[in-house]
Amino acid sequence: MKKVLAVCFILVFLSCHRSDNKNDSLTNNEGENEMIETILTRxxxxxxxxxxxxxxxxxxxxxxxxxxxxxxxxxxxxxxxxxxxxxxxxxxxxxxxxxxxxxxxxxxxxxxxxxxxxxxxxxxxxxxxxxxxxxxxxxxxxxxxxxxxxxxxxxxxxxxxxxxxxxxxxxxxxxxxxxxxxxxxxxxxxxxxxxxYSDESPVVKERYADKVIYME
CATH class of the missing domain: 3.40.109.10 (NADH Oxidase)
Incomplete structure (x- = not known):
């Protein structure tokens, strides 16, 4: 029984960890190509x-x-x-x-x-x-x-x-x-x-990745 509970705990932890990684990827400002870079740096x-x-x-x-x-x-x-x-x-x-x-x-x-x-x-x-x-x-x-x-x-x-x-x-x-x-x-x-032509360099403002939910 203890082994079953331990396995369940690990699965839940990994699931939450994967979900956090998804949100991290949404707020990462590294573009994959020129178009994505243009969108993320505007x-x-x-x-x-x-x-x-x-x-x-x-x-x-x-x-x-x-x-x-x-x-x-x-x-x-x-x-x-x-x-x-x-x-x-x-x-x-x-x-x-x-x-x-x-x-x-x-x-x-x-x-x-x-x-x-x-x-x-x-x-x-x-x-x-x-x-x-x-x-x-x-x-x-x-x-x-x-x-x-x-x-x-x-x-x-x-x-x-x-x-x-x-x-x-x-x-x-x-x-x-x-x-x-x-x-x-x-x-x-x-x-x-x-x-x-811009005469300033604004810093990026917070983006709310939690407003995006994946339905899997």
Whole structure:
């Protein structure tokens, strides 16, 4: 009987040990190939160099973006690449005015500080819109966004998804500004992405491997 109990204990211990190893492998940052390495080393960048992104790199990022999968291949997105500093500054000014007196979260909570930039000083801003009549469009734009983030990182560029600015880009009070983006009436802006050459090296943040469960 004691031998049986001992064997059971060993089996349980080994089972738990294997489970721990699986979680360890999920948080290990060593990539198996270039694609995996790109995914594991991407970071959200909140400080950029003033150097503008070259058109050739933008074209590559946009090509990767539109090759994202979408339900029934409807491609229910509109993408606007903005490099006009005056236009970017106008959007930032509208956001600062909007944030005044409001309780904002994240970096937006510093909107009252001098020199604040909702786009973190990025020289390029990508504005993404979805088809309001397509129930899968929000997910599809998310897939497109991930292609933007990863392809940009692969080219030595930094990015940061910015959702807080959507509140002013969908506000009718700013229609004359948003109209310059020429977004179709049946589309709505859902996200912006800052893009440029990184001027910081953020450390990796904790990933919650326990949210992944293998059903064997």
């Amino acid at each position: 970071r959200s960048i909140r400080k950029y160099k003033p150097q503008q992104v070259e058109r050739a790199k933008l074209d590559t990022v946009m090509k990767a973006a539109i090759y994202a999968p979408s339900a029934l291949n409807k491609q229910p997105w509109e993408v606007r690449v903005v490099q006009n500093k005056e236009f970017i500054d106008k959007i930032n000014d509208r956001f600062v005015a909007f944030a005044r007196g409001r309780e904002m979260q994240g970096s937006a909570s510093r909107a009252a500080e001098p020199g604040f930039s909702v786009f973190h000083g990025a020289p390029t801003v990508i504005v993404l819109a979805r088809d309001k009549n397509n129930h899968s469009s929000m997910l599809d734009v998310g897939l497109l966004t991930q292609n933007i983030l990863l392809s940009a990182h692969a080219l030595g560029l930094g990015t940061c998804p910015i959702g807080s600015v959507v509140s002013i880009l969908t506000d009718p009070a700013n229609k004359e500004l948003v109209d310059l983006l020429k977004i179709p009436e049946d589309y709505e802006i859902v996200l912006a992405v800052s893009l440029g």
